[in-house]
Amino acid sequence: MSDYIVLVKQVPDVSQITDNAFDPETGTLIRTRLASVINELDTQALAFANYMKKISGEADGQIIALTMGPPMAEEVLRYSLSRCADKVVLLTDRALGGADTVATANPLAFTVRKIVKEILKNDNDYYVVSGMQSVDGDTAQVPPQMAEELSLPCIAYVTDAEFKNNRFEFTRIISGGSQVVAAKKLPAVVTVAKYEYPLFATFTKTRWANETEVITWASEDIKATHIGVKGSRTAVIRVFPPGKSTRKCQQLSDAKSLAKVLAESLKGGNGEAGEGAEAQAVRYVLPDKRASLLDRSFEGTKKEQEDYGILADKLKELGIKDADQIDDKARKKVLAAAGKNFHKKALEDMINGLKLTEPTFKGEVWVVAEHSDGVVHPATFELTGKARDLADSLETKVGVCLAGYKVEPMAKELIAAGADNVYVIEDKLLDVFDATAHRKAIADAINTYWPQIVLYAATPQGRMLAPMVSYRVECGLTADCTGLDIRDGSRTGNIGILLQTRPALGGNVMATIRTKNSKSQMATARPGVMKRIPSDPSRKGQVIKHKVEISKNDVSLEIVKTELGTGDVNFGADVIVSGGKGMQSRDNYEQLVGALCDGLSKKLGTQVERGASRAAVEQGFIERVHQVGQTGTAIGPKLYVALGISGAIQHMIGVANTETIVAINSDPNAPIFKQCDYYIVGTVEDTVPQLVQALGSA
Numbered sequence: 001m002s003d004y005i006v007l008v009k010q011v012p013d014v015s016q017i018t019d020n021a022f023d024p025e026t027g028t029l030i031r032t033r034l035a036s037v038i039n040e041l042d043t044q045a046l047a048f049a050n051y052m053k054k055i056s057g058e059a060d061g062q063i064i065a066l067t068m069g070p071p072m073a074e075e076v077l078r079y080s081l082s083r084c085a086d087k088v089v090l091l092t093d094r095a096l097g098g099a100d101t102v103a104t105a106n107p108l109a110f111t112v113r114k115i116v117k118e119i120l121k122n123d124n125d126y127y128v129v130s131g132m133q134s135v136d137g138d139t140a141q142v143p144p145q146m147a148e149e150l151s152l153p154c155i156a157y158v159t160d161a162e163f164k165n166n167r168f169e170f171t172r173i174i175s176g177g178s179q180v181v182a183a184k185k186l187p188a189v190v191t192v193a194k195y196e197y198p199l200f201a202t203f204t205k206t207r208w209a210n211e212t213e214v215i216t217w218a219s220e221d222i223k224a225t226h227i228g229v230k231g232s233r234t235a236v237i238r239v240f241p242p243g244k245s246t247r248k249c250q251q252l253s254d255a256k257s258l259a260k261v262l263a264e265s266l267k268g269g270n271g272e273a274g275e276g277a278e279a280q281a282v283r284y285v286l287p288d289k290r291a292s293l294l295d296r297s298f299e300g301t302k303k304e305q306e307d308y309g310i311l312a313d314k315l316k317e318l319g320i321k322d323a324d325q326i327d328d329k330a331r332k333k334v335l336a337a338a339g340k341n342f343h344k345k346a347l348e349d350m351i352n353g354l355k356l357t358e359p360t361f362k363g364e365v366w367v368v369a370e371h372s373d374g375v376v377h378p379a380t381f382e383l384t385g386k387a388r389d390l391a392d393s394l395e396t397k398v399g400v401c402l403a404g405y406k407v408e409p410m411a412k413e414l415i416a417a418g419a420d421n422v423y424v425i426e427d428k429l430l431d432v433f434d435a436t437a438h439r440k441a442i443a444d445a446i447n448t449y450w451p452q453i454v455l456y457a458a459t460p461q462g463r464m465l466a467p468m469v470s471y472r473v474e475c476g477l478t479a480d481c482t483g484l485d486i487r488d489g490s491r492t493g494n495i496g497i498l499l500q501t502r503p504a505l506g507g508n509v510m511a512t513i514r515t516k517n518s519k520s521q522m523a524t525a526r527p528g529v530m531k532r533i534p535s536d537p538s539r540k541g542q543v544i545k546h547k548v549e550i551s552k553n554d555v556s557l558e559i560v561k562t563e564l565g566t567g568d569v570n571f572g573a574d575v576i577v578s579g580g581k582g583m584q585s586r587d588n589y590e591q592l593v594g595a596l597c598d599g600l601s602k603k604l605g606t607q608v609e610r611g612a613s614r615a616a617v618e619q620g621f622i623e624r625v626h627q628v629g630q631t632g633t634a635i636g637p638k639l640y641v642a643l644g645i646s647g648a649i650q651h652m653i654g655v656a657n658t659e660t661i662v663a664i665n666s667d668p669n670a671p672i673f674k675q676c677d678y679y680i681v682g683t684v685e686d687t688v689p690q691l692v693q694a695l696g697s698a
């Protein structure tokens, strides 16, 4: 009989964020200005655990909800009791505050151990179930890191479950399709990507929930090894508002006006291509390669750059070229020039920083390759391009870690794309991606060669593998980066470190993060953001074979079935018309997307291809090979027309490099309207036929 430990989290209601929710000085979120709610995906996880219990037919299975947070987080536990939880546990302690994902996963894993010992009486037939990610962090790192701490299999991005032959089989999202898997052993961690059957509370249940004991533990009760700021391996160094969208976001009132825009769209200049692309910062130069050792223009924050600017100007004025020549007299003069900018202690730190020239981290810049059926994932090439850029400024080499079976032939392409060394780990058991087996292989290679930076693609595979590897090799990890730069933090003794910039709080803020307490700096980066460098087949590189013993026990999941898109699609076309769930039916999709494709093809004299959202594919409106997005194909046409598509991040990542995006949606508040160039509020049934007609006369 299985029991279920469900992770639930209280989060700020990011859908209600207004400008006054941020501190104008620091740019940080003032939590008290926002209502707290239960993380939506955790409500789905709770309902999913209840569903698992139901389909297993084991009515005695317990559901235990667990949260870590301030005392008021008790509210999400009462919510859980009023729905389906039998018992609830609150882990609360000031010492746990300010934690990154490692210092969250670690105490949660230790709490699970205590729950298993004291509540489940050491019965190991249990699942830890959680939402795929929380809206405040958006990292999806905590569940796989917990799995790593507890040495459990992790099944991420689950959308459905079946109970067959006395075990659960889970359907999960993977790149290019979906897969049915089962854990080879229990316990296991499951993360839920979508389960849209919410549970509701009855009055009786709510009364019971309010009277039921909340088991409350503090950090000393669980004896975790990594807690709070001290136990964290990353630190936020800057929070700032995201740049304004370069999309026009212009509403058009009727189909005729839209037809005109479409007719002009291929002439260029309508929209900004590559909006999702990383902003180019000035390339980093190592301190001893700069014109002067006093040049500290590569500090990580504007304030540090300004302070070092004041110091350098004054030292120049005094004819001082070296930090060792700064005597008491010079110090006084610098402090007088600094005014309120910095004081004595800070000046000493800055002077010590001036003496540093060696990068804090040593080794190559690595990319962990993703591939399937002998084909390298496009995101791996993008990361190799980025790694080349970072490695050149750090004057080191680019390594690509390629684990699988019969994968060596791919090394050539990776070298042409910018790699100096390709570390090949081959084993038959690595033929199909299994997070635990691949984690073992990659972690072993990292432990042997210790690169200073390791980059992974923020695909479902990378977002699962990276937390497990980084936790195992005891390094910090930043998720979903959209910016990666080398900079100094000379004052704090950091030279040539990787600054990792990512959106947080549902894209409402940007945060720049650095790694601490780690031997290597690790990040996942969003596909479509970094730039691939042109392939150069004449580039020379080395293939280094790395042997890792993989046994059957290292493989954690049994793959029951994999469904991947097959067939031909020309996503290189200038124009792509996609239909979403809002198309309502396969017939509608056929008729409306078909008619608009024909209309545009005639009008613009170019090839037009059909695309779709994942939801439309799941509804059976069109074959999977047409799916656009994070787990479909990332495209960059001149014109993208989205019909009945809401604009979920996983979809929009795939169209970020489009020149002009046009949307038709019946919901005036559809998120896609904030990420497109032109839109019409209206149903596809009404608007598309009018548009096709108008195109004929435009």
Ligand SMILES: Cc1cc2nc3c(=O)[nH]c(=O)nc-3n(C[C@H](O)[C@H](O)[C@H](O)COP(=O)(O)OP(=O)(O)OC[C@H]3O[C@@H](n4cnc5c(N)ncnc54)[C@H](O)[C@@H]3O)c2cc1C
Binding pocket: 132, 157, 173, 193, 194, 460, 579, 580, 581, 582, 583, 584, 612, 613, 614, 615, 616, 627, 628, 629, 630, 631, 632, 633, 643, 644, 645, 646, 647, 648, 649, 650, 651, 654, 664, 665, 666, 667, 670, 682, 683, 684, 685
């Ligand atoms: C790990 C992971 C990976 C994913 N990868 C992808 C991916 O690669 N690609 C992808 O697309 N999604 C992906 N998703 C799913 C994504 O989160 C969204 O669920 C999906 O994009 C929603 O598709 P949709 O916009 O068609 O459906 P919905 O979000 O349901 O939106 C339908 C829209 O249609 C509108 N509508 C309804 N009726 C009409 C009408 N008659 N006329 C006009 N408008 C109408 C509605 O207002 C709504 O905005 C992924 C999710 C996860 C968790």
